[in-house]
Amino acid sequence: MHWPIDLIVLTFVIFCAIAAISVKDLLGTAILFGAYSFMMCLLWAIMGAVDVAFTEASVGAGVSTVFFVAAVFRTSRRTKD
Amino acid sequence: MTDLLPLIVAKYNYWLYVILMMIGLYAMIAKNNLIKKVVGMNIFQTAIILFYLSIGYKKDATLPIVEVGHEGQEAVVRALDYINPLPHVLMLTAIVVSVATFGVAMALAVRIYQRYQTLEEDELRMRLSEE
Amino acid sequence: MKFLGFIVVCLTGALLLYGTGQFPAWGDPGSPASTHLSNYYIEKTVEQTQVPNIVTAVLADYRGFDTMFETSVIFCAGLTCFLLLRDFTEKKERFYRHRPTGVILHVKDSEKVLKVGKEFEHIDKDFVPSDLIIKTVCRILIPFIQIYALYVVAHGDFSPGGGFQGGVIFGSSLILLAISYDLKTLVERIKEKVLGIFAAVGVLIYVGIATICMPMGGNFLNYGMLAPLLPGDPRHVRALGMLGVEIGVGLAVMAVMAIIYINIVSEGRHDEGL
Numbered sequence: 001m002h003w004p005i006d007l008i009v010l011t012f013v014i015f016c017a018i019a020a021i022s023v024k025d026l027l028g029t030a031i032l033f034g035a036y037s038f039m040m041c042l043l044w045a046i047m048g049a050v051d052v053a054f055t056e057a058s059v060g061a062g063v064s065t066v067f068f069v070a071a072v073f074r075t076s077r078r079t080k081d
Numbered sequence: 082m083t084d085l086l087p088l089i090v091a092k093y094n095y096w097l098y099v100i101l102m103m104i105g106l107y108a109m110i111a112k113n114n115l116i117k118k119v120v121g122m123n124i125f126q127t128a129i130i131l132f133y134l135s136i137g138y139k140k141d142a143t144l145p146i147v148e149v150g151h152e153g154q155e156a157v158v159r160a161l162d163y164i165n166p167l168p169h170v171l172m173l174t175a176i177v178v179s180v181a182t183f184g185v186a187m188a189l190a191v192r193i194y195q196r197y198q199t200l201e202e203d204e205l206r207m208r209l210s211e212e
Numbered sequence: 213m214k215f216l217g218f219i220v221v222c223l224t225g226a227l228l229l230y231g232t233g234q235f236p237a238w239g240d241p242g243s244p245a246s247t248h249l250s251n252y253y254i255e256k257t258v259e260q261t262q263v264p265n266i267v268t269a270v271l272a273d274y275r276g277f278d279t280m281f282e283t284s285v286i287f288c289a290g291l292t293c294f295l296l297l298r299d300f301t302e303k304k305e306r307f308y309r310h311r312p313t314g315v316i317l318h319v320k321d322s323e324k325v326l327k328v329g330k331e332f333e334h335i336d337k338d339f340v341p342s343d344l345i346i347k348t349v350c351r352i353l354i355p356f357i358q359i360y361a362l363y364v365v366a367h368g369d370f371s372p373g374g375g376f377q378g379g380v381i382f383g384s385s386l387i388l389l390a391i392s393y394d395l396k397t398l399v400e401r402i403k404e405k406v407l408g409i410f411a412a413v414g415v416l417i418y419v420g421i422a423t424i425c426m427p428m429g430g431n432f433l434n435y436g437m438l439a440p441l442l443p444g445d446p447r448h449v450r451a452l453g454m455l456g457v458e459i460g461v462g463l464a465v466m467a468v469m470a471i472i473y474i475n476i477v478s479e480g481r482h483d484e485g486l
Contacts, residue, residue: 071116137245
């Protein structure tokens with residue numbers, strides 16, 4: 001494992017997490033959360049946990065985002081914080 | 082300075098995991114919107130999963146998939162050559178349970194919105210005290 | 213509240229950062245987590261089960277109970293979404309589209325049902341004309357996604373993958389069908405009852421394979437006892453048992469993902485959605 005790649009992806013993960021909880025549009029949160037999950041999946045693949053990374057790519061970045069968008073579609077998109 | 086650098090290289094991953102975990106915890110405590118709280122919970126979960134997986138990592142080791150020799154000649158498997166598979170198994174189950182809880186949380190959010198027409202915590206509390 | 217939360221978070225974070233000082237160094241092969249049980253798994257898995265992917269072997273064989281109850285957790289999640297959201301009341305208003313002219317009819321009387329066929333089609337409230345490119349691409353893509361999902365389930369023993377991943381990919385192919393066409397297409401192709409039965413049968417396959425081991429003379433979930441029932445080399449019997457279990461998990465996960473999506477997106481009425 002090369003530590004520069006690890007550090008760069010980890011920084012991206014933290015940025016995505018902060019952005020996901022601070023944007024005021026829930027659809028934006030859904031997309032940023034999908035990006036966060038995918039970055040996390042990359043991090044796990046770098047660490048050698050291929051099974052877990054595969055699961056996260058299909059579950060976290062795929063189906064979770066779809067559930068999120070479906071829930072936002074049926075509720076409101078705006079939020080105060 | 083010379084003995085600080087190895088410490089940073091050995092531990093910076095753990096520090097960043099703690100920061101990530103705290104972002105999730107802050108979202109769960111301070112955010113007003115219920116869906117934002119669920120996102121915070123998911124960030125917390127993934128940070129813990131990340132921490133577990135990093136415990137299983139070994140230097141100079143390969144993926145936990147054994148190269149099987151041809152029939153009859155099975156090589157001796159050395160534990161030091163493979164990454165610890167046990168955290169992977171535990172966290173695989175954790176991820177799948179997390180998507181189940183996420184789905185149920187979204188269903189609850191839709192149900193709350195149907196009844197109260199809001200997902201903001203303070204407005205919800207107001208509506209509940211009116212009843 | 214925000215300030216208080218920030219203080220709590222900072223305190224917890226400081227305590228955890230202080231705790232990291234005691235951790236073993238990054239990637240240390242001699243750390244406590246990597247010295248006891250996991251070495252046994254790494255060294256004995258191929259010898260005992262003939263499965264190269266250690267993660268799958270530990271997941272489905274050594275820790276079979278864990279995975280079994282996890283499958284039931286997934287099943288319960290699907291059941292919870294159904295019970296929370298399912299709404300059997302028929303909607304009063306309906307929307308139809310006259311195919312040749314494109315005129316949209318808004319029927320408010322619930323008694324009056326137009327016949328859906330060559331002339332009229334049933335549409336959603338916020339109707340968007342379907343995009344030919346999206347429809348065609350998805351129609352071509354979906355079978356390949358499904359075959360890939362089956363590949364992932366079948367090759368869970370040898371490469372990354374397994375029942376959960378394959379099930380989720382298969383479920384997302386169904387969701388893609390619902391998104392590219394409309395929700396009615398999916399609900400008509402696969403009835404709600406069929407999805408429910410799939411979810412239950414998936415758990416049943418897992419528990420069934422585990423239970424068959426008992427009359428054969430072994431413990432619950434001891435796949436080694438299935439050797440007289442299965443063809444082929446008796447050394448591979450544990451791998452075959454794991455494959456059967458993974459198929460059960462995949463079925464349950466696939467059905468539950470579709471159930472959760474359909475219920476959330478249509479608020480439980482199964483009529484219109486994304």
